[in-house]
Amino acid sequence: MTTDILVLLPIIIPMFAGLIMLFIGRRPMAHRVGAALTGLLMLIITLWVIIRVYNSGTMVTFIGDWAAPFGISVVIDMAAALLLLSTTIVTFAIVVYSFQSIGMEREKFYYYPLILFMLTGINGAFSTGDIFNMFVFFEVFLIASYVLITLGGTKIQLQEGFKYIVVNIVASNFFVLGIAYLYSVTGTLNFADIYLKLDNYDGNIIIMTIVAVVFLFVFATKAGVVPFYFWLPGSYYAPPMPVIALFGALLTKVGVYAIARTYSLFFIGNSAFTHQMLLFLAILTIIVGAIGALAYTDMKKVIIYNILIAVGIILTGFSIMDQTATVGAMYYLIHDIIIKAALFLLVGFIIYRTGKVDSERLGGLIGQHPLAGWAFFIAALSLAGVPPLSGFYGKLFIVQSAFENNHYIAAIILLLSSLVVLYSLIKIFINVFWGEDMDFSKLKPVKYDKLLVSSIGLVIVSVAFGLGADLLYPLFEMAAEAFHDPASYASYLTEVE
Amino acid sequence: MKSTLKKAGYSRVQKQMHDVFLQFTSKVVFFIIIMFAFNLFFAGHYTPGGGFVGGLLAASALILLLIAYDRKTLFKMIPIDYRLIITTGLFLSLAVPTLSFLFGTPFLTHQHTYLQLPVLGEIPLHSALLFDLGVFLTVAGTTLLMIALIEGEES
Numbered sequence: 001m002t003t004d005i006l007v008l009l010p011i012i013i014p015m016f017a018g019l020i021m022l023f024i025g026r027r028p029m030a031h032r033v034g035a036a037l038t039g040l041l042m043l044i045i046t047l048w049v050i051i052r053v054y055n056s057g058t059m060v061t062f063i064g065d066w067a068a069p070f071g072i073s074v075v076i077d078m079a080a081a082l083l084l085l086s087t088t089i090v091t092f093a094i095v096v097y098s099f100q101s102i103g104m105e106r107e108k109f110y111y112y113p114l115i116l117f118m119l120t121g122i123n124g125a126f127s128t129g130d131i132f133n134m135f136v137f138f139e140v141f142l143i144a145s146y147v148l149i150t151l152g153g154t155k156i157q158l159q160e161g162f163k164y165i166v167v168n169i170v171a172s173n174f175f176v177l178g179i180a181y182l183y184s185v186t187g188t189l190n191f192a193d194i195y196l197k198l199d200n201y202d203g204n205i206i207i208m209t210i211v212a213v214v215f216l217f218v219f220a221t222k223a224g225v226v227p228f229y230f231w232l233p234g235s236y237y238a239p240p241m242p243v244i245a246l247f248g249a250l251l252t253k254v255g256v257y258a259i260a261r262t263y264s265l266f267f268i269g270n271s272a273f274t275h276q277m278l279l280f281l282a283i284l285t286i287i288v289g290a291i292g293a294l295a296y297t298d299m300k301k302v303i304i305y306n307i308l309i310a311v312g313i314i315l316t317g318f319s320i321m322d323q324t325a326t327v328g329a330m331y332y333l334i335h336d337i338i339i340k341a342a343l344f345l346l347v348g349f350i351i352y353r354t355g356k357v358d359s360e361r362l363g364g365l366i367g368q369h370p371l372a373g374w375a376f377f378i379a380a381l382s383l384a385g386v387p388p389l390s391g392f393y394g395k396l397f398i399v400q401s402a403f404e405n406n407h408y409i410a411a412i413i414l415l416l417s418s419l420v421v422l423y424s425l426i427k428i429f430i431n432v433f434w435g436e437d438m439d440f441s442k443l444k445p446v447k448y449d450k451l452l453v454s455s456i457g458l459v460i461v462s463v464a465f466g467l468g469a470d471l472l473y474p475l476f477e478m479a480a481e482a483f484h485d486p487a488s489y490a491s492y493l494t495e496v497e
Numbered sequence: 498m499k500s501t502l503k504k505a506g507y508s509r510v511q512k513q514m515h516d517v518f519l520q521f522t523s524k525v526v527f528f529i530i531i532m533f534a535f536n537l538f539f540a541g542h543y544t545p546g547g548g549f550v551g552g553l554l555a556a557s558a559l560i561l562l563l564i565a566y567d568r569k570t571l572f573k574m575i576p577i578d579y580r581l582i583i584t585t586g587l588f589l590s591l592a593v594p595t596l597s598f599l600f601g602t603p604f605l606t607h608q609h610t611y612l613q614l615p616v617l618g619e620i621p622l623h624s625a626l627l628f629d630l631g632v633f634l635t636v637a638g639t640t641l642l643m644i645a646l647i648e649g650e651e652s
Binding site: 004008016022061062063074 | 581
């Protein structure tokens with residue numbers, strides 16, 4: 001009974017809140033209060049979900065009371081629960097950040113309900129146990145993101161938003177195509193059931209490889225993996241800062257999560273080809289991201305290319321797919337959601353305060369904003385993976401596993417990418433906060449206390465996560481189990497039978 | 498209609514288009530379409546049909562009126578706020594499945610019963626009807642809103 005409700009609350013609550021906001025109409029102040037309260041409520045619920053999953057294992061509910069392989073089941077295992085919590089933390093921080101940055105005009109046109117609808121879709125995609133249902137939730141958050149990217153209607157937003165919509169619609173079409181292929185092979189849509197059916201699959205392995213390539217095309221486009229990343233730097237540059245933070249922290253990670261889920265459960269028959277291809281693309285992503293991060297002095301661009309590096313690192317972990325690597329990938333996934341949002345919010349604060357996006361034209365801000373400066377410094381170290389901050393553990397496990405499995409090139413590129421990340425971010429830090437003083441009289445007189453509270457709050461969460469990583473290890477071990485040992489994910493189905 | 502003609506290059510357009518045939522026919526056809534929409538909506542549980550098709554059909558009936566007359570006349574005939582319709586629909590189709598928790602069953606599990614009425618005989622009652630009503634309202638409201646926006650006036 002409690003399980004039935006609790007599993008669905010992360011999907012239902014934001015949607016109810018968004019609907020209530022639609023009912024009360026264009027009243028930004030009420031929307032602000034509603035969105036913040038929903039964020040707090042969601043924090044409590046997701047924490048409860050984690051405790052519950054930790055104590056009694058994977059939670060499942062069967063929608064409409066249809067038994068597992070036939071109806072839709074919603075499954076929250078530890079990986080999904082951790083992702084739900086980090087999504088909620090980031091969304092709450094961004095909602096608070098939006099109060100002083102997004103502007104009254106956008107708030108009037110249902111900005112907060114859209115964020116909540118997007119949260120509904122993201123939470124749904126994380127917690128569903130059915131591949132077609134996952135497609136539906138992908139569409140839910142994509143439609144909300146189409147509106148968020150164009151909300152405000154400036155020229156660059158419409159131009160990049162159009163590109164974003166076209167790319168995502170093409171990818172979604174191929175998603176349905178891939179599901180159709182998969183269904184024609186296995187005759188089922190349930191994750192666990194597909195795994196069980198494919199476990200003793202004796203048909204043509206090439207068909208499954210083709211399905212794997214189609215799925216990789218779809219999710220790689222959403223996650224921004226290299227050959228299909230072309231839309232990402234442009235589209236993520238266009239919307240206002242809180243929306244960029246939301247997209248950069250969460251949307252690409254949903255694609256990464258989908259790759260991890262499908263590549264651990266479905267495509268294990270021919271992993272010599274599929275996982276090798278995934279590893280190759282991941283390494284390419286890291287290299288391209290590193291080139292981009294070094295090439296720009298524009299602060300937004302640097303952080304956007306850092307998204308590519310992070311996606312590459314996480315996918316390296318998931319493509320090796322043994323225990324150490326998946327634990328590392330889970331650590332890095334959660335770490336990156338939080339720290340990427342924090343970095344975007346800090347850069348956003350600098351941009352709102354100075355009105356400039358090019359780091360070379362700034363300088364000496366440390367005298368004005370010491371707290372923001374040092375928070376940025378810590379965030380930069382954390383993203384690069386300096387111990388004992390949170391990025392370190394993920395990279396340690398992934399690199400260790402890469403060496404164990406003789407992927408020497410991958411391990412070395414991964415280590416070198418940390419230096420690139422550190423260099424690109426410290427360059428911003430030195431340009432903006434040290435150096436010659438810029439003209440302080442040109443600083444914009446904006447209110448910024450909430451901007452600082454939410455961005456520094458996220459940095460503190462990240463530091464606490466890094467210091468407590470050892471304590472949290474059992475959780476991540478549980479989370480990684482679903483990926484390196486897919487039979488444990490499917491056990492809710494086998495136990496019933 | 499007026500703005501469409503203007504875009505097509507007619508410089509002088511009458512204050513209101515009067516196509517008597519279209520207007521008269523659409524008044525009659527409107528009711529036929531609406532009745533059929535509700536028929537499809539209620540048939541949906543056991544036979545093909547349901548909230549989505551019904552909603553589209555109901556919206557198309559209103560769009561026929563919109564083509565025959567104009568937006569102002571349509572609003573005078575049926576004064577509805579599209580946003581409220583969409584929101585009510587979404588709320589119904591989310592709240593009704595959530596209420597199934599009260600019966601101790603998972604999300605979207607429906608309850609049904611049979612009712613004996615004096616004239617009509619046995620009538621099946623199903624909570625899926627309320628859910629479908631939500632779908633109906635959402636689809637109809639969204640379609641109308643889109644057409645109204647394409648027609649070119651601010652809502």
